[in-house]
Structure formats: C-alpha cells, structure tokens
Amino acid sequence: GAVVSQHPSWVICKSGTSVKIECRSLDFQATTMFWYRQFPKQSLMLMATSNEGSKATYEQGVEKDKFLINHASLTLSTLTVTSAHPEDSSFYICSAQGRLTPNIQYFGAGTRLSVL
C-alpha cells in the first residue's frame, strides 16, 4: 500500500520550454501533496505544499509563477516548470499524505530534469 507514482522519471528539455511533472497516489487518497527539490548529495528542500482543490502554499524563495502546482484531484498533483533554464536542472520529488496516515509522507521516485 501507499504507492506514489511520479512521471516522467527523467526529462531533457531546451531552455525556455515548459515541463510538466505528474504525481499520483495509486492506492490512497492524498489530502496533501508536497513538492521537493534535491541537489546532488543534499537534503530534500520543500518547495510547496498543495491540498486538493486549493492553491498551493509556496516556501519562501520559491517563485510561484515559475513553478506552477495544480492539485486537481485527491490522487493527482502536477508541477509545471515554466520557461525552464539550466539553473532549474535538478531532481524533483513529490510526496503524498493521506487521511489514514496523516503524519507520514510517501514519496514518488523523483524526476531528473535537465535543461540544456
């Protein structure tokens, strides 16, 4: 149980294009989803928190117009990196939290974004 699927696993794009990453909870309803960014050999840095049907809450320093988050249903959240630039290259990981285990975040496998 508690499986979170993240797609795609990796993406390479040209500078200036937009990239969408999907995060799905496969066997539970995710009341809250989180988006993290991880640099090589570093910790997970929270970017934003999203609750189903409401606007995402962004952490300080994260541009909401740059990183668009949509949490349209209890099983799906998307992160769109708009007008991506090389400095946006990173490992993006989502996690989901459900009602049955409200204190536990289950993570997706992550998406490696490389912007050329």
Added chain:
Amino acid sequence: QQPVQSPQAVILREGEDAVINCSSSKALYSVHWYRQKHGEAPVFLMILLKGGEQKGHDKISASFNEKKQQSSLYLTASQLSYSGTYFCGTVPTGANSKLTFGKGITLSVRP
C-alpha cells in the same frame, strides 16, 4: 529548523551494527526516518511520536528520547541492502509545523 544528523558518513562490513543520530534544538512533535538509494525515492522507515518511544522492524529500530529532541536509528547485523542515505525529518511542536529534513548520512555496507 533543519535537524542535525551525525555522523557524516558510515562505512561498515556486512553483519556489523551502526547508529545514526538526529537532533534538534527544540522539542519535536515527531521524527521521521527515511532511506534513499541513489536516484530513487526516499523510502519511509518509521515515525516516532512519543517521548521515550522505541520501535523497530526486522533489524532496524529507532528511539526518541524523553525530551523529544533527539532520535537514533539502530541498524543491527547490517546487510548489503542497508546501503543508502538515511534522512531524518522532524516536525517541531506548534501549529502549521512542517517536516524538515536533515542533510542525510551516507551508509555503505561492504561484503
């Protein structure tokens, strides 16, 4: 506030034991332990909510001290599959508190 993890890295041989620590300067609501292998998602290991709590699964266990400011993860008779980066995440007491991860500790188990 980011928790502090120690030691910075652990190298051990298969069958040996290891202890990883996680500490905070403030009282915590909960401590979460995850293991991440290179290029993969962090995998949830366990959560501790009560001061003085100890829990475990198979040969991996964890404790949460009475003051709820320090937690330790114990790996007993380590296996090759235990290799990875171990993150502790902490949630401080108080409303609207968020999970913050430590920098992680790389643990390598060698044959």
